[in-house]
Amino acid sequence: MRQTLKPNTMKTLFKFLIILSITLTVKAQAQQSNAGIKGGYNLAAVSFDGDTETGQRHGFHIGFYGESFLSQSTALQVEVLYSQQGYELRDNSGTFTQKLDYINVPLLLKLYPYEHFFLEVGPQVGLAISHKEEFDSSFSLFDTSQEFEPDNFDWGVNLGAGFKTDSGVSLGVRYHLGLGSVYDEGHPKNRVWLFSLGFDF
Secondary structure, eight states: OOOOOOHHHHHHHHHHHHHHHHHHHHHTTSSEEEEEEEEEEEEEEEEETTTEEOBOEEEEEEEEEEEEEEETTEEEEEEEEEEEEEEEEEOSSOEEEEEEEEEEEEEEEEEOSSSSEEEEEEEEEEEEEEEEEEEOTTOOSSOTTOOOOOOSEEEEEEEEEEEEOTTSEEEEEEEEEEEEESSSTTOOEEEEEEEEEEEEO
16 A cells, blocks of 8 residues: 555645755855755664664655854754665565655754864654565464555654765765654664765755
8 A cells, every 4th residue: 555645645745844944044154055965775664662773674765955054163963864764574474565756854963073073963853654564474473364564654763973085975874763653553763774875966
């Protein structure tokens, strides 16, 4: 089963993009601003009831960012990313894969303790734009006829680090700690590692 964007979801996404545009315009008055494109590899899972983590789904992310320096060593970065997330469950007879795709909007405080090395932390909101469940025919951990309807809205916190060259090429790793429940049952929360390569325009 695949879910596409609903009208209300579309309106919410437009609101996020408007807020993003306003933020970037205001921050353009900072010492230095730049924008770019980034993408990379995802290792995604969920944590059920805060203590059991699933197997990982392999995916990717791609999108745009705007970085505005508040001082020589401090910057704010806003991003809009398409991100493939979800998880895998395995038993002796097969595999269940939950594919969840999001449009995520992180807002990050970046600290440059050294010239090219940065640390980043900040909140993220996301919209689930599609979902799909894939079962092996022999998978038996639960009833494969049941449907999974994820919450459209997700939120959490990002922690990361990386390197950025004078030419604007960046290499980073980030961990997303989801705080909103993907479903009501079991309260699964997103857990995602992102490995990114970025280029300033």
